[in-house]
């Protein structure tokens with residue numbers, strides 16, 4: 480990992496890119512030399528360099544990688560559905576339907592990954608209860624999303640006032656449960672550190688000085 484940052488910030492020599500190049504010669508030639516040296520070092524490197532260290536850090540838990548898709552897609556579906564109904568623009572509801580189909584598929588994948596994560600991540604009794612509530616709420620959200628998507632795709636756009644009302648009621652319930660359910664997901668991760676390999680210590684945080692890199696800006 481250190482090697483990774485070393486290569487990025489050390490060998491690519493960011494100051495040299497901006498400056499005259501020092502002993503290694505300035506201008507374009509210096510820049511090309513620095514670049515080639517960095518590439519050579521990268522290729523020769525026997526270190527554990529990884530392209531996407533963040534994703535690698537997740538290990539086999541893909542849940543955090545997937546969850547953002549259904550959240551964004553289902554939220555967009557809801558907003559477009561509201562706008563389509565409010566403004567009487569069927570085209571908005573057609574786009575909303577596609578957001579719903581993709582969001583429902585994403586929710587099923589996220590829930591599957593969630594069950595795998597729950598079986599894998601270490602957690603204590605207090606977190607277990609939060610996890611069970613997260614699971615209940617998010618499974619309900621996923622089922623609602625699939626039901627709404629099937630209803631749309633099989634029966635077309637809801638046309639009768641009653642069907643539109645029921646559709647809107649279920650969509651609103653799905654959104655509300657999603658807000659509370661995903662909040663519990665965040666609570667597990669950001670309050671209790673579930674699924675986080677190594678927590679930053681306060682001591683380390685105190686020793687890390689932003690002032691070392693953040694020079695006060697002097698106005699002219």
Ligand code: HEM
Nearest residue numbers: 542543546586589590593594596597614617661664665674
């Ligand atoms: C549509 C389905 C689901 C969505 C959108 C969702 C969303 C989330 C979110 C936003 C987090 C916080 C992650 C972060 O910020 O890094 C989370 C964490 C978590 N969720 Fe879910 N969840 C879903 C289904 C499930 C299910 C069915 C389970 C089964 C128990 C589950 C188990 C977990 C676990 C164990 C964590 C903490 C560890 C981790 O991030 O992987 N989730 N979820």
